[in-house]
Amino acid sequence: MPTVDFEEHRPMLLGLAYRLLGSMWDAEDVVQEAWLRWQGIDRSEIREPRGFLVTVVSRLALDQLRSARVKREAYTGPWLPEPVLTAEAGPLDTAELRDTVSYATLHMMEKLSPPERAVFVLREAFELPYDEIAEIVGSSVANARQMHHRASARVTEGRDRFRPSSEDHAKLLMKFMDAAAGGDLSALTDLFHEDVVAWNDGGGKVRAALRPIIGRRKVLAFLEGLISRYEFTEARVVDVNGGPAIWTRVGEGHQLVVIDFRDGVIRDIYTMLNPDKLEHVRPRRSADL
Structure with a gap:
């Protein structure tokens, strides 16, 4: 048929x-x-x-x-x-x-x-x-x-030839979220590549950085400002695009955080805040970890 x-x-x-x-x-x-x-x-x-x-x-x-x-x-x-x-x-x-x-x-x-x-x-x-x-x-x-x-x-270009396992990926992701939520900047420093880039997509729907934030020092300062201003709650791991990501509540909204690696440390941080782009990753209670 x-x-x-x-x-x-x-x-x-x-x-x-x-x-x-x-x-x-x-x-x-x-x-x-x-x-x-x-x-x-x-x-x-x-x-x-x-x-x-x-x-x-x-x-x-x-x-x-x-x-x-x-x-x-x-x-x-x-x-x-x-x-x-x-x-x-x-x-x-x-x-x-x-x-x-x-x-x-x-x-x-x-x-x-x-x-x-x-x-x-x-x-x-x-x-x-x-x-x-x-x-x-x-x-x-x-x-x-x-x-x-x-x-x-x-x-x-610039990507590691050998990718970390899902378990190692998840562990590093949770270290990042724990350090960020706790405001532990020294721990974050150790997790970041010198040329780390933070990408934030708010799509004009919610407040977000309008340009990529480049370099360890600038990314740390940016995260420090976020931590002092917002409360991050309800964090959970979700399986997104073939790998682990963090879904968390930020104030009245939600965000999804995905990280990528180079040389065993975090090279890119992708944060999706645009609510229109979060519908296909909104976790169900039964899938929570």
Whole structure:
């Protein structure tokens, strides 16, 4: 049955669209549009539904990503990807699928042009051959290879080759939250890379730093100011984008904190405060840790 074919592939298609767009809301719109197109074609001529649907979703996402880039340039403060609970991120059967949905990777992919991002995701996460990728993005095979090489270099620039285990990640995350909540600046100093960067996305909906905060000294001063001004309560670990993150109440609102590493210490702190981007990570009581 045609509907069964589509529903069988829906989780994979959502995962693909999410990696391309960095927004689950937009990914759901793209997959719904793909479903409408699937309903309106003669499916007897489609020999490989998965390949056809990957092509449709990729091209729809590319079109949307091109227009989204203009909106993101006018966004209030840094635009960060919309986080999503790992259980909603689609299949994560391989290391490549897990890595390309990680929050740090999604953030790094914002540096890429839309075609570069598509080539990177289709090759890295979904292992499509270059001839199929070239057809999807409208380039030559040689150019697709070049785009993949450039994209890979930019996404992996400055990142550790070996990632910490989930357990080590969670431990370091909790050390960070405990030190921050307790105002222990000396402990935070030991946890931070010298070039640590704090990214805060309030989207103009809630108060947040309008520029990235760069360097250990500035990040420590920024956190010290937050600690003195706000009370952080109800902290809990949630599984987001294939790794642990902290969900916590701040005053009357909530925030999600994700960290990334370099050389065994914290290199990036991503704090999502925009309530519109927190809907897909709001923890359920039964999942609390």
